[in-house]
Amino acid sequence: MPSKEIPLKETSGSQGESPLLDGQEVVVMAHCLLNPLTRVKGLEPLEFSPAGPTMQLPCPEALYLGTERWAVTRNQLDIPEHRRFCRSLIVHYADLMEMLAKEGVRVRVVGVAGSPSCGVQTTSFGYAGGRVHEAEHEHVPGRGIFMEELIGEMERRGIPYEAEEVGKKCMNEAEFGSMPGIEPFMREERDRFE
Numbered sequence: 001m002p003s004k005e006i007p008l009k010e011t012s013g014s015q016g017e018s019p020l021l022d023g024q025e026v027v028v029m030a031h032c033l034l035n036p037l038t039r040v041k042g043l044e045p046l047e048f049s050p051a052g053p054t055m056q057l058p059c060p061e062a063l064y065l066g067t068e069r070w071a072v073t074r075n076q077l078d079i080p081e082h083r084r085f086c087r088s089l090i091v092h093y094a095d096l097m098e099m100l101a102k103e104g105v106r107v108r109v110v111g112v113a114g115s116p117s118c119g120v121q122t123t124s125f126g127y128a129g130g131r132v133h134e135a136e137h138e139h140v141p142g143r144g145i146f147m148e149e150l151i152g153e154m155e156r157r158g159i160p161y162e163a164e165e166v167g168k169k170c171m172n173e174a175e176f177g178s179m180p181g182i183e184p185f186m187r188e189e190r191d192r193f194e
Helices: 060-065 080-102 145-157 183-193
Strands: 025-029 054-056 106-112 122-126 137-141 161-166
Touching: 025 080, 054 080, 060 080, 080 106, 080 145, 106 145, 145 161
Parallel strands: 025 054, 025 106, 106 161
Antiparallel strands: 122 137
């Protein structure tokens, strides 16, 4: 059966802008938000349901370390080779975001709270290396390596964006106890660890 073509209305737009895309938003998201199979084993899937156009980024940790990897922290990934690898993954996505932004599309980046790669506002720190053993780490303010490289590339290209993260953050009361509305969250976190 032949496909039916749907004609598009002809509209006049300003030079270089597509009136059909102007003002739309694309959600550029961490890979595991749609594919939880790439998360470190034992981590629960995150609830996230994007609406509208989306762009799923690759998972740098699964591609670099595999799906059988141990949990890692930002300081372990912060090495020149891993940063080069992240930049190599980013370039084609940044090309597409740049083209869409020139057509008036708003770019919203969504990362994962506490991730050593895809944290936007919080990432992880700790694990000093050595033999495999139970190791403590903490979630701290800052970006994960992959998001740091992605957002840096977007800024170099002049791509306007908004960035946020989803998921729980393990915060300590001394750092975040004075934030409005944080007390119920802190009670939940204390109950979870007691």
